[in-house]
Amino acid sequence: MSDSPLTTAHRLLVETIDALSAATDAATDDDLLSVLTLCEGTSRRLDRLTVSTVATLERRGTFAERGYKSTPAALGDLLGWERFEARHRVVAAEQVCPRVGIDGTPLPARLAATAEVFAAGQTGLRHVAVIARVLASPAAERLSPQVWASAEAQLAEKAGVYTPSELQAWGTALVEALDKDGPEPDDRPPAPVNELHLLRHRGKAGGTVKGRFDDAAMFDAIATVIDAHSRPPLATSSAVPLNVRPKRWPMCVGMCSTMVRCPRAVGDART
Template sequence: MDGDGDRAVLERYLAASDAVAALSLESFGDTELLGALGELEVADRRRAALIHQILARLSREANPVALGGTSWKALLADRLKITAVDAQRRLDHARDLGPRVSLIGESQEPVLPLVAALVAQGAIGADHVVRIREFFAKVPSWVSVADREGCEASLALQAPGLTPEELKKVADKLLTYLDQDGPEPDDTDPAPPSGSLALGPQRADGMSVLSGELDPEARAVWEAIYAKLAAPGMCNRDDPHPCVSGTPTREQIEGDHRSLGRRQLDAMVAVGRMVLQSGTLGQHNGLPVTVIISTTLQDLQAAAGLPPTPPPPATLFDEEVGRACRPARAGR
């Protein structure tokens, strides 16, 4: 469905919500009222799945400061007139149940895809999600990915038929089954997690592969940088006058068609340029730290649209050298 079609559906949904809110339900009997209550509960739960999509996309693509807030939590609390706790809960649920995009812009399923599907069906509500997320927060780090997926499948199978309190009891039993001995005592300070990055060799097309893992500090640093410099309209290398500070213009934001991965790459380049231009790196091997670009005369002429320089004419010296280097033929 295109954008206009989506907007039309949303407008019809809101109009229907107004009509439903105006119902008196005086003609409903007790059984009908109870049934209507259950149907409305399912509708509200399904609506939460759409909210997860909205919050996931906003968190990924937009900047809360540009929208008038100091953070997403503060912006949601003010715009929706809800508590900061409720705003954070919605953001947390959207992070685990909303669609994701990789660093190179590829679509990925939610962190908890089975739970997200149940919410979209209206089978479970926000309190069920809270209990499931609490369970996974307590799962030991040594539990394999396959076992974690099995735990999600087990909880997702039982959750629709349980109250949140009953689901918590099931989750607690499952956690005990996973780690029957409980956490091992450790009198020493745990070693902080460490990460690494590896920059691969430059290919013939000029591209290079960057791979590795970020530790919590590195991720926190780059998330803060990306929130500002990788926002739509920021640090766009396709823009003749890119915005690298402040807030981009509306034209820069609306005209930015880069993928998330490209915006993050442009942000990395912008940060590197800022550091190089700051002069704080000093010298390396006796020279100022800067970018050195090497090329050939032929490449420069090709880029400028000039014909290549013809080779110099051969000289007598060149001919003598050529004869001296030419191998002698057999029989002479």
């Protein structure tokens, strides 16, 4: 039985990688540098294939048919990815892959310029995630469609030059500069804060109490309760002051046969 196209492609890929690995044994420094760039280019090709496959599976509803509520959860179970790794692929699939409308009409990718540089191998998966995040910010959503498209084209162009962190900083500054009007002023008064935090000490008694109450009546009630439990108890008429020594009665000389002090003798001694 002949191999399927997928099986054949996988076998050829493994053989190619094995041959490339064997060629590095006697490679020069320049050859090894070429290996690094070759591996990065191959990795980006594989990322594009992965993203395209995820987009197709999402469009077909394959993961939902298997009981998964989200694609990242399905990818985590299938491939052992962390949630953020799966999320990067899903975001890329949603942003740089062609779409299909409800009526079956083919639609271009949301990030058209980014899709072009990603397909050409000029940028990586993390760059795509950064561009998508920057253009989904509140400032970017306030831009007109034309200005938004221009910003996306500039970000795609810089993606081949900047690292993801640099692209994040540059793109954020670009969008904020294009958002000339900024957010609409909020004339609403700030929401009141009424909160109490109790933090117990570890390994010992006691703890810390912190709170903020904008409601005056609530603050007074809390303050009254805390004040009542924090001040020392008041001295009563029967309590003995701490600075007064107790009075000692003289020892009685007359004792009864029961070894109990005679009340009369005690009375005499008091006088």
